[in-house]
Amino acid sequence: MRHNKLWKKAMALTCAAACAATTLAGCGSSTQAEKPSEKTEAQGESGAAEGQTEITFTVWDYETTDYWKKLVEAFEAENPDIKVKVMDIGATDYDTKIPVLLSSGDTSDVITIKSMNIYNSLVEKNQLMPLDDKVKESGVDMAPYQGSDEGIRIDDKLYGLPFRNDYYLLYYNKTLFDQAGVEYPKNDMTWDEYRELAKKMTSGEGNDKIYGGYCHTWPGSLYRWGLSEEHSMADGEYSFLKPVYELFLGMQNEDMSAMDYGTLKTGNVHYSGPFYKEQVAMELMGTWFANMIINTKNKGETSVEWGAVRAPHFEGQEPGTAVSNPTPIAINKNAAHPEEAWRFVEFMCTEPGANILAGLGTLPAYQNEKTIDTLVNVEGMPEGFREAIAADNFVLECQMIPQAGALEQIVAEEHDLIMLGANSIDDGLANMAKRVNDLLSK
Incomplete structure (x- = not known):
């Protein structure tokens, strides 16, 4: 075992x-x-x-x-x-x-x-x-x-x-790392190490640009990294998500090392496309993606050479914890x-x-x-x-409450506004908390 x-x-x-x-x-x-x-x-x-x-x-x-x-x-x-x-x-x-x-x-x-x-x-x-x-x-x-x-x-x-x-892994493009002369990602990196690696792996301009990182538009692709035994999306208080939003918005807006959320959302971009087309060096995605990559390569629809490691963690979080x-x-x-x-x-x-x-x-x-x-x-x-x-511990992404669907909708709406820059992180998380607390109090 x-x-x-x-x-x-x-x-x-x-x-x-x-x-x-x-x-x-x-x-x-x-x-x-x-x-x-x-x-x-x-x-x-x-x-x-x-x-x-x-x-x-x-x-x-x-x-x-x-x-x-x-x-x-x-x-x-x-x-x-x-x-x-x-x-x-x-x-x-x-x-x-x-x-x-x-x-x-x-x-x-x-x-x-x-x-x-x-x-x-x-x-x-x-x-x-x-x-x-x-x-x-x-x-x-x-x-x-x-x-x-x-x-x-x-x-x-x-x-x-x-x-x-x-649960999510960090998938990476071996060819792009080899061409850049950069070491492959390792298991249990911190998010700061991941962000620095994404900067190193970002190059080019316009249609030829290669992004070091990629975060998909599903809200859970981002907020999952703040979940723990102590924090959940049913808390009604979401300050624990602030470092997560700061990380990914920083990569998008400051480092320019991640694809723009609005562009991905408007274009309804499927998460597999940028990886198959070798436009991204690293992508955070679920364990199911391995099967998809293999099948797509077998069909001759991509030639990506890839690897995978455990997802990064924040300082203070236990390495090897998977949100499943x-x-x-x-x-x-x-x-x-x-x-x-x-x-x-x-x-x-x-x-x-x-x-x-x-x-x-x-x-x-x-x-x-x-x-x-x-x-x-x-x-x-x-x-x-x-x-x-290999995961050492799990936290559960799903909640068993009658309001789960409505809560999901609230989080998705507030997530959009934060990622699109219509709300600041603080205001967006405050709005999320107010709306969720109103929902759960009914």
């Missing part, structure tokens, strides 16, 4: 970075209508064969995410008495449609959870099945979840098993086939599914020596990736 991780529960905001978080692999933008996938083999559109039970698996971006079909096929091969029918919903519409679907009395069996505010809402409405008894009866070893299961308990009950547990966002897979309280649904969830979220996920270059929530060895030995994974993903 690698590090013996401790889970530190920090109540914080489910944000656009958390996805919004991924496709599961990085904030999908699909707008396809809710529909079964056209791939009959994975879907079972023709219905279950004689002697088979058909269960429905609801997920987003099935067609554009590399592991869903492989996981479904592997499960069906090991469980020939079960056929999985996939309900594929576009990522953009997913969080809107799932509550409507379940509120209608739908008997879909297995539900992938895309954001923690939806998870909290579905539990509050009694639409998800508690899984503690299933876990106990099946003898599931919870230790490999490294505590991510504890992070998604509500009222001490578990309503989903963690499928993925994403688990992705659970749950069972509908009204599932037509709850026993078969549990067999599928157990497969997806324990070692069998974790090994498939890791073999495709994506970090699973269920982690043991086998799954980590599988992940770091994927073709195209850079040297040192094992050390990059």
